Amino acid sequence: MKRIWTVLGDIRVAVVLLMMASATLFTGTFYAGRNFVLFSEMNRQTVQAWLAMNLSARPETVWWVPVLFVIMGALGLNTFICATHRFVQIVAKRQSLPTGRFVYLLIPSMVHFTFIIIMLGHLTTFVTGSWQTLSLETNQRFTVDGSPTPYRVQAIDDSYFPAPSAMGNQISQTVVTLSNADQDAITLRYGRPVRVDGRFFFLDKIKKKRRTKTRIAPPADDPTCNQAEVFNNPGKTPKRSDQLLLVVSDPGLAVILCGLTLILCLMTGYFLVQTANNRHGRKVGKRPAAIAQQG
Incomplete structure (x- = not known):
């Protein structure tokens, strides 16, 4: 031995x-x-x-x-x-x-x-x-695996870059406010995870597919035909993408x-x-x- x-x-x-x-x-x-x-x-x-x-x-x-x-x-x-x-x-x-x-x-x-x-x-x-992934909506109630504590989504607030900027209408930050059974507010932001009941809460999003620009062909008798490219990119109010909550438990x-x-x-x-x-x-x-x- x-x-x-x-x-x-x-x-x-x-x-x-x-x-x-x-x-x-x-x-x-x-x-x-x-x-x-x-x-x-x-x-x-x-x-x-x-x-x-x-x-x-x-x-x-x-x-x-x-x-x-x-x-x-x-x-x-x-x-x-x-x-x-x-x-x-x-x-x-x-x-x-x-x-x-x-x-x-x-x-x-x-x-x-x-x-x-x-x-x-x-x-x-x-x-x-x-690791648990949950989809969040305002006023939604949910529980985390292994924990009986209920949570409620009080608000999901997206802030956007100014319209004239290169990132115009793109989401700059998202703030999600949760509340537990004691009505204590829990504020989540991107890049700022919060430790709750021994678990880490992270924010993530499901990004929706962007609409591609469509080319509008000018009429054949248009004198500008073949002289310029015209594209249609309708202005739309930015849509909110689906909000996800990542719940990570890492005892080690x-x-x-x-x-x-x-x-x-x-x-x-x-x-x-x-x-x-x-x-x-x-x-x-x-x-x-x-x-x-x-x-």
Whole structure:
């Protein structure tokens, strides 16, 4: 058992797993590029539901997805074993190391552990995340999957660019006002998602097909015939396109963001300490007596 533990934590195994993951991802890009609609559905379903639907139906196209998960799982295990082994070695030398050097040496292991937490956050998103699309109309009432809270669409207000401008009569912004059971107002705008009851609410629209310009042929006896092109583009009051609400539940997002922030802080502290000690021409954690002996 100890030998298996040692082999799984070997750095050479990590290199092989990284190469395998890169090769699998590179191969998968070709399948995903040729089957965009199929793989885009992964953004709207949990990975287990997507695999249950497509793995048996199209194994020749989606085989690389479960393979990638297995490789990433093995890489996570390798990282955990390697970081744990180093952490135990450093802790065993705690009494012989100054506090500064002890913390300095622990930072790489802490970064590895945090990396594993980030991977678990991504796995949580793949396994438990959800995506729901709802069509909205004024005074409409709706509920979100997994939540009994009712919502009502109080108003949908479109604002337009000025008519004389190049974007005249085009929608510049949409404001949707919702209310919950407590009559609290929830205001949504494009590019400004709102977190409600643990879910993110985004706005989207179904864009209607534009009317194409039609050419009006001048009469044959018209002296201007073949001298100018005349097009008919009747002025119409801009129509409101269908308003959509995207409800996204991503339990792993907070874990990922916290993990990335922690890694940033750890790496910043690591390099600041290293730079400061290099600037003063001494090694990290050296006691003053040891430095004096070197002088």
